[in-house]
Amino acid sequence: MAEETMSEEVADGQSGNRPRRGRVHVFPLMVIGLVATAIGIALGLLIDWFPVQAATQAEDVDTVYHVLIITSVPFFVLVTTIVLYCVWQFRERPGEEGLDGPNVHGSTGLEIVWTAIPAILLIALCSYAYVTLRDIEEAPAAGEPELIVEVTGQQFAWTFAYPEAEGGAVKSAELILPKDVSVKFNIKALDVIHDFWVPEFRMKIDAVPGITTSFRVTPSKLGSWSVVCAELCGVGHALMRQKVTVVSQERFDAWLARKQAGGKAAAGGGAAGEADGGDKAAIGKTLFAEGNGEATACGACHALSDAGTSGAAGPNLDDVLQGWTPAQLTEAIVDPNKAIAEGFTEGIMPANYGETLTKPELAALVTYLEETAAK
C-alpha cells in the first residue's frame, strides 16, 4: 500500500526533504570504530592461522600476513560501522515515506582523501612485500653451502635426486633434508603441471613440463612435514602427498652414504640380466625405492618397510603382498588397472611400467617383491 501512496505523491510533486536529524555522533562512532578495530586485529592475530614454521622463510611470510591483517581490519570496520550507523540513524521511520535525503552530489576534498590514502597505503605495502620477497628468495652468500635437490613430478608421485652429493648422485622416493642448510629445489614435470609445496616451508612453485623451476628454503626445524601437490594434475591429484623429513646434518650425511652404498650394490640396470638371486633382489629393492630415472619409484606411492618407503597413495605393500605369484606381481605392475584394490581408484598408478622398466629390471623387481613377501 505504501508504495502506491508514494508514486501518487511523485505525480503530485509533493515529496519533500526530511528535516536534518540531530548531530552526527562523531565521538561515539570513533570510539566504537576503534574498539571494534582493536578487537578485530586482536582476533586476527590470535587465530592460529599457519602450520608450524619449519623454514626460515616461514617467519617472514607469517609477518607479512600479520601486517596485512593489521592494515585491513580498519577498512572492514570502517565500512561495516558506517553501514550499521546509517541503518540505525538514517533508516526510514514510520511517517517518513516519500521523504528524500539532501540533494548532495559529492565533495572533491573527500574524494581526493579516499583516493590518496588507500593509494599511499597500497604502495607502502607493495614496497614492504617486495623487500620481504627479496629476503625469502635470497641465495646464500658465496662460500656458504647449498644443497641442490632435483624434484620430479609425475602423475601422481614425486621423486627426488641429490645430483651433487659427495660420493655420487643419489636418487630417492623420499625427501630427506638437513637442518639449517639452504636447499635449492630444481623442479621438473614429466607429464602435466604439478605444484611442489611444503606448507610448513610456506614456499611453492609449479612443476612445468619443458622447463625447470626452482625455489629455496632453509629448513629450521627437525621433523616430518607433508609434500603436497597444489596444482590440479588429474584423477590422483588429492593423493599426491608425500613426506619431507628434516634431520641433522650428521644423520643426513649418514643417510646419503647408506643410499650410495646400496646403489653401488645394484649398479646399473644393465647388470640385472646377469645377476643371480641375491643381486637381483638388491637391484629390485633399489628400483623400488629410487626408480630408474624414467620409471617413478614404487615407494613414492607404496609403503614397504623393507625398502624404507612410506608413500600412501597406493596400497600398503606390507599388508597386501603375501601370497602373490610372480606372474600376478608382473601383471599388477604392468597392467595396474586390471584389478584395483578395495578403496583405491583406477588410473592412479602409471600404466607404463611395461615400457619404462627393462625386462631384466621388471624381473628383478618381481623377485625382490616375492622375496620380501616371504620374509
Place this chain on the structure above:
Amino acid sequence: MIAHLRAPGWYRAAFYIALALGLSWLLLWSANGFSASDVSGIGWVQVSLISAPLFFLGGLGAFDYWIYWASGRPTRPEDHSAHGATSWKDYLRINTDHKVIGIQYVVTSFFFMFIGGLMAMLMRAELAAPGRQFVDPSAYNGLFSVHASILIFLFIIPVFAGLANYVIPLMIGAPDMAFPRLNAVSFWLLPAAGTIMMLSFFAPGGSFASGWTAYAPLSTTAPDGQVFFTIGVQFAGASSIATALNFLVTIITMRAPGMSFFRMPLLVWANFSTSLLVVIATPFVAASQFFVLLDRALGFNFFDAAQGGDVLMYQHVFWFYSHPAVYIMMLPGFGIISEVLAVKSRKPVFGYRMMAFSLLAIVILGFTVWAHHMFVSGMQSWIRVPMMVTTAIIAVPTGIKIFSWLATMWRGVLKLDTPMLFALGFLTMFVLGGISGVMLSMLPFVIHVSDTYFIVAHIHYVLFGGSLFTIYAGVYYWFPKMTGRMYNEKLGKLHFWTTFFFFNVTFAPMHLIGVQGMPRRVADYSEQFANWNMAISIASFFLGLSTLIFLYNMVASWRGGKRATGNPWNALTLEWQVSSPPPVFNFDRIPTVVGGPYEYGVPGAVHGVFEGVETTAEERQPAGAVASTAKE
C-alpha cells in the same frame, strides 16, 4: 508434418540437429577417404558439437531474415510479429523484443544456477569427511569443473547481460536494442552452450575434469569429455561478444534526446565498461580453447613441451581473458548497487563522475594484472613485481566506489527492503573479498596460499558475496518492472538473512583451512581439516536451501503477486516512468532527458519529460510508427 519441418520452430530445430549430425558424419567420412571404419567416434562428436548448435539456431529461425535478405528473397515485412510476448510460448521462440530476451536470459541463467548449485551440494557432501564417500576422484574433478564453468559462463555473465538487456534500452529511452535479431541469436547460443557442458557427463571417461581453467597439458591429454568444455566455451563466448557489441552500439547511438553520457544512470555506465572488457578480452579465451582443440583433434602440439610446445603460453592467453572476466562479472553488479542505493537512500549517487571514471579505470587496469594468477606458475620471476603493484592499485578505483556508496547513504532516508538489504550485504561482503584480494597481491603471502582454500574463499566472497548479492538485489529491484507484480517482501527478507548468514558460515572458515594448508580441487584431504569441512558442508546445505525461498518467492509472486504500479520505488530513472511491464516498444512518446538520473531531494525534479498526452492503445497502432520516430 512437412509444414512443421519447414516453419521455424522446435520441430525444424530438432530436424536440423539430426541433419547436423548426419552432415558431420558425411564430412568425416569423405575426409577419411570414404571409409566408414576410419570415422572415429570422438571426431564425429567434435564436428557435431560445432555444427549442431548452429543448425539448432537455424532451425529455430534465428537466421531466417538474414538468409532471406542475403539470397534476395522477399523478407518478412517489418510487422514486428516477432516482438513482445502474450503467452509463455512466446518465450520459447526466437523473439526480438529486448524485454522478452532479458527475461529469457535471466530465467535460463537461474536454471543453470540451480544446476551449478546442486553440483556444489554434491561436492560438499563428498567433502564432509576425509576419504572417499559418494563420488570417485574423477567424478569429483568433473563436478567442480562443471560447477565453475556453468556458474561463470552460464550464470553470472549472462544473468547480468539479461538484466541489462531488459533495463538498458528503457533507461536510455530507446525502443529496443540496436540489433534485435543479433540479440536473439546471442540468447539462443546460451542454452546450446549449457547443454554441451552438461552433456559432457555422458562422455566416455566422464565430464571435463581439468577445472574451469583447463590448464594444458592436462586438458590436451584428458579424456574426451574435455572437448565439451573447449567447444561449449566458444558458444558462450560468442554470445557474450555479440551482446557486448549490441550494448555498445545501443548505448552510443540510441540514447534519447538530452541523454548525454554524464546523464546516463550508472548501470548504463557499468554495462558500457563491461562491454568494452568483453569485446577486447573474450577473443583471448576463444583462442586459448581453439589451441586446445587443435592440439587434441589435429595434433598441433601447441602445449606439448616434448614437441617444442610452450605450456605457460596457455596460461598467459587464458588469463588475459579470465582476469578481465572477473570484472565482467563484477562491474554490472556495481551498476546495480548504484541504482539501488540511490533510490533506496533517496539521495543522488555521491561523486557521480568519479563513479563513472573509476569504472573506466578498472577497465584499463583490469588488462594489466592477469599474471597475478600465475605467481607460482614458473613464469619469468621479474613479471611478478609489476603485476603485484598493478593488482594492489586496482583496489584504489574499487575503494572510490565503496566510499562513494557509503557517502550516498549518509543522511539519506534508507528504505530497508529486500533489494537494499542485498545491496548492504554486498557492501560488507565485497569489502572482505576485496581485502583478501589485496592480500593475494602481496607476493610473499600468495606464494603460500595460491591453489589453496584461501583462494576458494576469496573467489566466493567476490562472486557470491559480491556478484550474486548484486544479482539478487537487481532481480528483486526490477522484478515489479519485469513481471508487473510485487514480490513477497517477507520472504525476500528471509531469503536475505538466511543467505547472508549461511554464506558467511560456509565460506569464512575456508580462509583459515587454506592458510593452514588445505589445497583446493581435492576430493580427499588430511585429517586435520575434518572438523572445519564438516561444519562448512552443513552450512552449505542450509545455504543451498535458502535459494529455495528465493525460487518459491519468484514463482509464486510472478503467478499471483500483487499488481505493481509503474513506479513502485518512486525512482527517477526512465524505466520507472512507463507501465509495469512496459509497452511493447517501451515508450509511447520518446522521452526528452532534462537532468541527472538521481536528483532526489530536489522537489519536483525529473530525469526525463514525456511531451504530449498519453496515447490510447488504439492510437498506438501500428507499433512500427514508434520505431520510426526513434530513428529521427
